[in-house]
Amino acid sequence: MSASKTSKSSFAPLAQPVFAVLWAATVLGNTGSFMRDVASSWLMTDLSASPAAVAMVQAAGTLPIFLLAIPAGVLTDILDRRKFLIAIQLLLASVSITLMVLAQTGMLSISALIGLTFMGGIGAALMGPTWQAIVPELVKREDVKSAVALNSLGINVARSIGPAAGGLLLAAFGAGVTYGADVASYIIVIAALLWWPRVSNANDTLAEGFFGAFRAGLRYTRASRPLHVVLLRAAIFFAFASAVWALLPLVARQLLGGDAGFYGILLGAVGVGAVGGALIMPRLRARLDADGLVLVAVIVTAVVMAVLSFAPPRWLAVVVLLFLGAAWITALTTLNGAAQSVLPNWVRGRGLAVYLTVFNGAMTAGSIGWGAVGEATGVSGALLLGAGGLLVAGLVMHRLKLPAGDADMVPSNHWPEPLVAEPVAHDRGPVLILIEYHVEKKHRTAFLHAIHALAQERRRDGAYGWGVTEDAADAEKMVEWFMVESWAEHLRQHKRVSNADADLQGKVLAYHAGPEKPVVRHFLSINRPGAV
Incomplete structure (x- = not known):
């Protein structure tokens, strides 16, 4: 296949107006969210120099996703997805408005910042599975994979722009303006969702209720051994790799002596590296299998953490964070792709919600744990311990191979309808x-x-x-x-x-x-x- 055909195929979904509008709105919305997160993380370093307190901001943002990802996956399947997304955007906008008012009036406290970050995490938990689930509604069937890849690219474009823009706004105009920019991004997303001419699906006589769908998702997860391998590999990687995310604000401020703008540049470098990693991913996949890709990501991430622990020159810190972004997107897309490959369509949303639960649970526990280690050993010591642990765990887990994901999960429809003497009520059982x-x-x-x-x-x-x-x-x-x-x-x-x-x-x-x-x-x- 020629490069031009590959490029056309990769960006084909953008030729479809509904997807293009919602994709652009999502990039803007994610950009605003990253700006908000930069402001919150940096403000916490003003309110407290404690590594544990700074790490709590990261934990407060990811804990709700750990707690609510599975219920969110169920709600995605039983509610009107457009109305659900609009309600979530209103929740997130109210969080940022409250942060903006408190920051402008000088009334923002540690507890308020952590609590509002937790509320923002609730919105993210509810939104994640829903955005993934609407993709097949927006594009042709043959463009679904390209659309999913574009969504991943869009997130990393936002990650490369949002932190840097947030840091610059924070340094130039203060936290209130930065939070206000985030509010504006939610208004744009809501407008795009209202414009979306979505047609509601006809009622399904076998549609699942909330608790029944919840139980079915858990049953599938409990019985799927290939998915267990993916979840274990993901939990180990993210638990150790979370050290760099939890402690990066203190790396920027204490080890590198930077300000809010420099912290935004560091996060922007991660985003740029992630975009670069996404672009070279096809070449890497041609040379390495999934296990090889994850091992490379482990080694690169561990090296970056070790380099940062020695308080390198600022230019070198920016360079190594480019590599961190590439390694992060490599691990993220490889593990997520492995999870997708073993899930049939009927339970895909709930299965991915379980994956998100494990991912964010590992990030949350890791953030809290590495914050405590930072209190005891200092930021440099915590990063070195995290790098060593990640490298050892990665080499051990490399022996537990990820599933190939080559099973045909398309419904066979080969079971005949059961014979019944008279109609049976759907709720009758067992x-x-x-x-x-x-x-x-x-x-x-x-x-x-x-x-x-x-x-x-x-x-x-x-x-x-x-x-x-x-x-x-x-x-x-x-x-x-x-x-x-x-x-x-x-x-x-x-x-x-x-x-x-x-x-x-x-x-x-x-x-x-x-x-x-x-x-x-x-x-x-x-x-x-x-x-x-």
């Missing part, structure tokens, strides 16, 4: 499903091995209990059973089974020796007479 196989003794061990591999698929798609039994009167008659919480949930299972799952089922069916297909029976729970 439901017991029995599948009867005839397996010759010589194939017994192989059959059991295959069907236990199928157990994880049953649980991922909605079963909360699973087992396999044999007939006491006929050892060659085997019955697989699993339970789901309601009839509607079982009907959803029919729509969730993927082509990869169908392949697993095909391996099981290969050992069925009966003249016909295995007999499938459905049993519904009934109340005792007179019970309500």
